[in-house]
Amino acid sequence: MKSRKKLFSKKAGKTAFIIAFLLPSILLMLVFLYYPAINGVIMSFRDVTLLDLDNKDFVGLENYKAFLDLSFGPSIWKNTFLWLVLCVGLEFVCGFGLSLLLQTKFPGKKIYESIVFVPWAISGFAVGVIWKWMFNGNSGVINDILVRLGILETPFGFLSNVNTAFYCVVVAKVWTGMAFFAIVTLAALKTVSKDMYEAAEIDGANGIQKFFYITLPSIRALLLLTILVRMISMMNAPDLIFGMTGGGPAGRSHTISSYILTQVISSSDYGEISAAGVILWLITLALSVIYVIATKATKGSDE
Amino acid sequence: MRKKKTAKYFIGRFFRYTGLALFLIYTVFPLVWLFLSSIKSKKEMYNFPVEYWPDNPTLINYEEVIRKGSFLRYTWNSLFLALIVGGAVALLTCMSAYVLSRMNFKGKQGVFIFFMMTQMLPTSAGFASMYLLMSRLHMTDKLSTVALILIAGQIPFGTIMQIGFLKGIPTALEEAALIDGCGRFKMFLRIVLPLAKPGLFTVFIFTFLAGWNDTYTSVMYINSEKYKTLAVAIYSLIGVYDINWGNVAAGTMIAIVPAMILFACMKEVFVENIGGAVKE
Numbered sequence: 203m204k205s206r207k208k209l210f211s212k213k214a215g216k217t218a219f220i221i222a223f224l225l226p227s228i229l230l231m232l233v234f235l236y237y238p239a240i241n242g243v244i245m246s247f248r249d250v251t252l253l254d255l256d257n258k259d260f261v262g263l264e265n266y267k268a269f270l271d272l273s274f275g276p277s278i279w280k281n282t283f284l285w286l287v288l289c290v291g292l293e294f295v296c297g298f299g300l301s302l303l304l305q306t307k308f309p310g311k312k313i314y315e316s317i318v319f320v321p322w323a324i325s326g327f328a329v330g331v332i333w334k335w336m337f338n339g340n341s342g343v344i345n346d347i348l349v350r351l352g353i354l355e356t357p358f359g360f361l362s363n364v365n366t367a368f369y370c371v372v373v374a375k376v377w378t379g380m381a382f383f384a385i386v387t388l389a390a391l392k393t394v395s396k397d398m399y400e401a402a403e404i405d406g407a408n409g410i411q412k413f414f415y416i417t418l419p420s421i422r423a424l425l426l427l428t429i430l431v432r433m434i435s436m437m438n439a440p441d442l443i444f445g446m447t448g449g450g451p452a453g454r455s456h457t458i459s460s461y462i463l464t465q466v467i468s469s470s471d472y473g474e475i476s477a478a479g480v481i482l483w484l485i486t487l488a489l490s491v492i493y494v495i496a497t498k499a500t501k502g503s504d505e
Numbered sequence: 506m507r508k509k510k511t512a513k514y515f516i517g518r519f520f521r522y523t524g525l526a527l528f529l530i531y532t533v534f535p536l537v538w539l540f541l542s543s544i545k546s547k548k549e550m551y552n553f554p555v556e557y558w559p560d561n562p563t564l565i566n567y568e569e570v571i572r573k574g575s576f577l578r579y580t581w582n583s584l585f586l587a588l589i590v591g592g593a594v595a596l597l598t599c600m601s602a603y604v605l606s607r608m609n610f611k612g613k614q615g616v617f618i619f620f621m622m623t624q625m626l627p628t629s630a631g632f633a634s635m636y637l638l639m640s641r642l643h644m645t646d647k648l649s650t651v652a653l654i655l656i657a658g659q660i661p662f663g664t665i666m667q668i669g670f671l672k673g674i675p676t677a678l679e680e681a682a683l684i685d686g687c688g689r690f691k692m693f694l695r696i697v698l699p700l701a702k703p704g705l706f707t708v709f710i711f712t713f714l715a716g717w718n719d720t721y722t723s724v725m726y727i728n729s730e731k732y733k734t735l736a737v738a739i740y741s742l743i744g745v746y747d748i749n750w751g752n753v754a755a756g757t758m759i760a761i762v763p764a765m766i767l768f769a770c771m772k773e774v775f776v777e778n779i780g781g782a783v784k785e
Contacts, residue, residue, distance in 0.1 A: 219689040220610055223600040227660050228619065230597075234657035235623045238631030238638060245634050296528075303524050314525070316769045318532045319776065323768035324761045325718030327736055331743060331757050332535050335542065335750055343538050346555040357553060377535065380528075382779070389780025409517070438629060441720045445743070462629060466725055472633035479630030490625065 246476035265477035274453035281368050282457040282485075285375075286433050292376045294429055297383020301391060302413075304384070322381040330445025333374035337361050337446075367447050367455040375442055382432065390424040391417070423500035430493040437486045440464075458482045539761075543567070543754035550751050566755035574752065575730070576738065576759055583717055583734040583760070586648060590655045591713030595705045597656070598663030602704075603697055606668045607676065623661045636725065648732045651722045659715060663708045666778070670704030707778055710771055717764055735760040 249261045272278065300318065304311070321329065336344050339359030348354040360366045398416050407415070440460035443449060449456035449464050456464070459482060465475045542550065543566050545559040570576040605617055635654070636645070644650040678700070682692045698705070720736040727737050739756050742749065768775060 215689060216608070216610075219693075220604050220608060222690075223604045223693075224616060227597050227601045227664070228616070230653065230657040231619070231623055231660055234635070234654050235626055235628065235631075238635035239626040239628055240631075241638075242630035242632070242634040243627055246630060250633075250637075299524065300528050303521055303528070306521065308522075308525075314529065315776075316772050318528055319772065320765050320768055321532060322779070323714060323718075323764045323775070325720055325736065325764070327720035328718075328739070328757050328761050331739060331753060332539050332761075334743070335754065336535055336538060338750070341551045341553045341555060343555055346553065350554065377531065381532075385776050385779045388776075444720065444724075445740075459629065462632060463721060463725075466632045466636060472637065475633040476630050479632060480627055482629040483627035486629075487625065 242476045243480055245473055246480045248473055250472045250476075251470050261473070265471075265473040266481070268471070268474045269478045269481065272453070274456065277364075277368075277454045278456050278458060278461055281455065282437075284368070284372070285457045286436060289372045289375050289379065290429060290432050290436060292372065293379030293432070294383050294425075296376060296380040297385075298387045298425070300380065300384040301387040304388060305391065319381045319385055321378040322385065324378065326375075326378065326439060326441035327445040329374055329378050330371075330442040330447075333370065333377070334361065334446045336374075337370045361447055362451050364451055364454040367451060371443055371446055371455055374446060378442075379432070383428070386428050387421075387425065390421040390428070393424070394420045423496075426496060427493065427500065430489060430496060434486055434489050434493065437482060437489065458485075539754050539757060542750060543758050545751060547749075547751060566751040567759075570752050570756045570759070574738065574742075574756070576735070576756060578731075579733050579735045579738040580759060582648060582732060583736070586652055586655070586719065586723075586734060587713045587716035589652045590659065590716030591709045593652070593656045594659045594663045594712040595709040598660055598667045598708055599698070599701050599705055600693075601660070602664050602667035602671055603693065603701075605664065606671045607679070620661050620664055632725070639726065645726050646728050646732060648727070648734075651719070651726050651734075652716075654722050654726075655712075655716055655719055659712045663712060666708050666711075667701070667704045670707070671701065674700050707774055710767065710774060711778065714764060714767060717767075 246265050247260050247262065249259050249264070304315065336342055337360045339345065339357055339362055342357070344360070345354065345357035349357065360370050394417055398420070399412060402412050402416055438459050440457065440463040443455060443457060443460035444463055447455045449460050453461070458478060462475055462478050462482065465478070469475065541557060541559065544562045544564065546561060546563050546565065549556055549559050601620070605613065605620070639645050639650055678696050679692060682696055683689070719734070720740075723734045723737050724740050727733055733741075735756070739753065739760060742753050742756060
């Protein structure tokens with residue numbers, strides 16, 4: 203009888219423990235992640251504006267149409283595509299190149315790594331501000347260098363030109379993204395077994411052959427997954443653009459996520475912002491599905 | 506034969522060091538330029554062609570942002586936010602990770618899916634909705650609101666990370682304590698937390714940095730002078746037509762130098778976990 207009572211209280215204690223330990227996290231996620239996201243999807247079909255917050259009228263796809271019909275809409279799509287492909291591509295090439303250079307020992311390597319990796323730790327917003335000043339059209343240092351080299355005659359307003367603003371943002375983003383890829387590919391390169399290199403050396407392979415026949419095939423899958431992870435996070439990375447151009451001039455350097463961020467702060471058409479968010483989510487989801495398929499495929503090939 | 510090899514060796518070395526030098530310049534130059542800009546006087550700031558080294562280095566920009574712009578308060582707010590977010594996430598995720606990785610109970614699978622599903626949610630569609638919710642609850646313009654939003658956002662990532670760390674800790678001590686009649690809460694406090702220090706610490710510095718670097722949420726929710734973080738303050742500085750770049754440079758230095766120092770000191774922890782996250 204006594205032991206049964208003890209057993210019961212022990213079980214109750216366990217349940218209380220589980221609830222006490224999970225509930226705070228679950229509540230936080232419910233209120234700050236689940237509720238806004240689900241309500242946001244509903245709002246994207248409603249005519250919710252700052253002036254009429256309680257409007258419950260469903261307007262079908264009106265909000266989506268409004269977002270897709272934006273005057274600078276085409277450039278948002280083009281920029282988002284370039285942001286994922288050109289920007290991630292350059293980040294990867296630079297970062298992978300850097301990590302290959304770091305494969306050999308040299309004096310001061312530890313300090314060198316601490317320096318070249320450090321942009322990873324700086325907020326995207328601050329990076330945007332730094333490069334906004336670098337590209338300044340009157341007394342920016344990049345204009346100074348180009349004029350001194352004779353490439354430009356007079357300073358050029360890189361960030362106020364609709365054709366160049368976005369590419370300047372890419373240069374700034376590569377500055378931080380390169381560090382990310384260098385760190386990750388360095389970890390990937392460590393997984394390649396040294397025996398294979400030694401065997402290849404005995405067979406007389408040179409550095410380039412070793413790279414293409416050993417290094418690359420061994421970490422190909424890892425690199426692909428890294429690139430996909432980066433693309434997914436880049437879909438939701440508005441702060442650099444926000445700090446550097448604010449999407450300007452005339453909205454021509456916006457990606458979908460930076461457009462949403464600036465609109466949440468400045469606009470009052472919450473229905474349309476939510477619709478843009480749903481579209482962004484669908485793209486992210488598509489990338490995630492590709493990621494899951496790729497993970498399964500690469501796991502299968504390893505076996 | 507031997508001569509050919511040395512020539513090749515030197516060419517290889519030349520390319521390698523040139524490459525390393527180029528990456529170093531690309532990385533360091535913007536930071537040096539920012540620093541030099543922050544110690545220039547207004548007169549030298551806007552010269553063209555640019556004068557790289559200021560003739561009369563001055564701290565006037567730092568003085569201005571701290572005296573007139575109350576950047577000390579903003580720094581404190583950013584630090585406070587980072588500490589709260591880092592501390593809360595480290596502790597909360599250690600708790601949830603412990604339950605999810607060590608205990609068996611009904612509905613565990615469902616809870617786990619609840620944690621993981623957050624990564625698939627249309628978060629981007631929820632920004633406006635969240636803002637409305639916060640306005641209704643009269644929670645806008647508060648640092649605690651920003652903190653809560655950031656904490657919630659970091660819980661899934663932190664939990665996964667801590668589960669990974671807990672896997673490496675043997676369960677024998679915990680079992681012995683339970684058999685000896687130690688209560689679960691006491692056992693967690695006395696045995697699990699001390700052993701879980703590496704996981705707690707790693708999650709803490711990652712989320713601390715995320716809190717310190719937050720822009721999105723602070724800019725969205727904070728308006729009043731009292732609660733501005735560094736990001737919001739810098740955003741106000743660049744939001745005017747006639748930007749005072751000396752002040753912006755000094756303010757940005759104040760925002761990025763602590764993050765850079767943290768990274769340099771904890772480089773191994775960061776590098777290992779950024780790299781490790783992808784390897785799994």
